[in-house]
Amino acid sequence: MIPFVKMHGLGNDFVIVDDRDGAFALDRATRQAMADRRRGIGCDQLLVLEKPNNGHGDVFMRVYNPDGGEVEACGNGTRCVAALVMDEGTKDALGVETVAGILASTRNPDDTVSVDMGEPRLRWDQIPLAREMDTLSVDMTYIPYSDPVAVNMGNPHIVFFVDDAEAVPLEECGPVLENDPLLPERANIEFVSKNPDGSLRMRVWERTAGITQACGSGACAVVVAATRRGLVDRKARIHLDGGALDLEWREDGHVIMTGPTAFSFRGEWMQ
Numbered sequence: 001m002i003p004f005v006k007m008h009g010l011g012n013d014f015v016i017v018d019d020r021d022g023a024f025a026l027d028r029a030t031r032q033a034m035a036d037r038r039r040g041i042g043c044d045q046l047l048v049l050e051k052p053n054n055g056h057g058d059v060f061m062r063v064y065n066p067d068g069g070e071v072e073a074c075g076n077g078t079r080c081v082a083a084l085v086m087d088e089g090t091k092d093a094l095g096v097e098t099v100a101g102i103l104a105s106t107r108n109p110d111d112t113v114s115v116d117m118g119e120p121r122l123r124w125d126q127i128p129l130a131r132e133m134d135t136l137s138v139d140m141t142y143i144p145y146s147d148p149v150a151v152n153m154g155n156p157h158i159v160f161f162v163d164d165a166e167a168v169p170l171e172e173c174g175p176v177l178e179n180d181p182l183l184p185e186r187a188n189i190e191f192v193s194k195n196p197d198g199s200l201r202m203r204v205w206e207r208t209a210g211i212t213q214a215c216g217s218g219a220c221a222v223v224v225a226a227t228r229r230g231l232v233d234r235k236a237r238i239h240l241d242g243g244a245l246d247l248e249w250r251e252d253g254h255v256i257m258t259g260p261t262a263f264s265f266r267g268e269w270m271q
């Protein structure tokens with residue numbers, strides 16, 4: 001039996017397994033089965049807690065997509081894991097270690113959690129893209145959408161700015177764009193438009209997971225891309241299907257993401 005916690009950030013949902021004792025060592029087939037929405041528990045990502053390396057950070061978080069494959073980053077999941085681990089003790093600040101680095105997380109008085117998601121990587125080979133080009137003007141098209149911005153937040157993101165994000169046929173263009181030959185590791189795809197009040201509307205097609213209610217690392221990529229394009233001045237409220245996140249790309253280069261976390265239920269998975 002594997003105990004798990006189900007949580008979500010703006011409807012982007014996670015199965016979280018505490019394997020800090022190293023007792024479970026879930027294999028790929030098990031990860032896939034747990035994430036399966038029809039036969040398993042169902043989630044957008046499976047998050048496994050491990051012991052932090054050499055005392056760096058308070059907990060190590062591993063992120064798996066629904067196919068069981070490991071990915072580098074998960075913003076909404078980081079907030080949930082930070083809240084879960086904070087609830088074990090008395091601290092309102094801790095470091096969540098990931099393969100992409102240690103993410104400093106703090107709980108705010110209104111119960112939202114802020115995570116320092118680190119610095120974006122913006123060189124073409126850091127995204128990675130298949131050939132050299134300006135990441136502010138990527139050679140990718142799905143008619144009538146073109147000229148996206150590429151940002152790596154630990155994981156790869158391609159951000160299209162459009163007049164009306166609501167009108168984009170995400171189910172059709174998402175899988176095509178995710179698998180564009182320009183993307184050797186594929187990518188998460190975001191479509192963004194600017195609202196009259198200056199906030200941004202973002203819809204996401206996540207690599208492997210498909211359309212999700214929200215994507216935290218995607219929102220980080222969007223504030224960076226929108227700043228580089230001159231659409232916002234380093235800060236933005238971003239409205240996703242599941243609600244809003246507040247983003248800031250600080251002058252020191254770090255991206256700070258703030259948003260809610262929600263506990264759903266606890267259970268046990270029978271192997």
Ligand SMILES: N[C@H](CCC[C@H](N)C(=O)O)C(=O)O
Nearest residue numbers: 074075076155207215216217
């Ligand atoms: N939901 C996550 C992102 C998962 C990214 C994953 N789909 C990938 O392949 O990189 C977030 O809140 O950042």
